[in-house]
Amino acid sequence: MANLIRSAKSGSEWTSNDLDAFNIQIETVDVHEFFGIPLSHRPALRAEPSIGSIILDHVNAPVGLNLSREVRLFFRLLRDVVTRDDTAQESFVDDFFLHLLGPVLRFDEPDRVLHQRENFHFIMCGKLVDARPNIVLHDSENRILLLVQDKRPFSQGQVEPQLVASALAAFHTDDSRRTAVGLQPMLVERYVGIVMIGVAPRFYKIVITRALVDAVRHGQFPAVERLVLPIPTPNVNDYLREGMLPLLNRRVCFQCLELLKTLL
Template sequence: MANIIRSAKSGIDWTHNDLYSHPITIHQEDHLLLIFTSQELPQPVIDQELLTILDADNMQQDRNAELIGLLDLAMIRDKGETAVDDFVVELFKVLGYVHRQRLARTRVDLPLLICSEQIYATTDVCILDRSQNDILLLVQEDKRSEPISARAQLVAEAVAAFNKNNARREAMGLSPLVSKVSYFLSWLIG
């Protein structure tokens, strides 16, 4: 394999070549249960109404109707990325992933040093644990309809989040982590 030249570019511009040019290993998990059994995120609790009623107008619970209404908007390509982000944030709330110490954030800029240049990887949505001041989960919408590019963007965000989390640890007098399992979700629009 030829040497691929590395260049400094923001996370949104990463491609599969950037994954190959850095010493990054990706292990894809087909079993989502592994994500949900992590001690950092609780088991999701899903209201039966969400599993049995398809139309938001027929739902009894306002929160469920809002979630399905946001899902409907997110599935329409021309509604833009904010519709997807709004849906994901509400989904995390409904699943119980967001509470006092855990916040869903959108458009978080994460600094990333590449080729001696400071660039940024910007999350679509992430879950931030306030008690540890760590980013626990990242969500990236595939805006280019190319799953490999979405994966590359997620990896850039994960590397940036890992570095930011370690910088916070060091600022608090804690040892930096050598590694961390990161969970990625990619949202593909129809």
């Protein structure tokens, strides 16, 4: 792997070859290990009870109920993702997941903000390149907490490398802001990542080290780096195809999303 060709490219062009070129490995762990707490101690849903019960108990929007705007839009945006033509679907995934993280699950509280399609940069093989995650969560001091990368169903082959590239760009962005105000450069930072394949989220913890950043900057082969993800359901292929449509999957996804807040 040390002899692989390395060249500067934008985050959207990263593939599994780039992970190999920089010795980045994916380690699969179970949900309990990923979150560091037993699921029996999972927090209650922070959404309002009316939101939680209706969304979790109905496959589609129930007829004859006075639904809140958050609930109506959840079902409408979910339907848009699963029924529209694939050529336009990635933007629908953005809309759906931004609504889920914001009005429904309130990842943007307190004093946080969600942005779409932010353009970040990092240095790869001596050149400044860009990375554009679909959704980014910032804290009150503008530090990057969460990165979301999405793809249409069954086109997920390169999405994990693109998420890693976005995390490298997030590190570069956070580090540049620190040094610009006289703070010490960052040595290591952990980012939470979500990959959305249609309406199926997968969850990641990405640790970016100064050593990895320097290796990518200079096009060198570093010591091993690991990207950790849990598998939320036993049958991954079924999960990627169905996502949050089955109620059992939806409940597990919501539980994982609530637990994800403890990592931010």
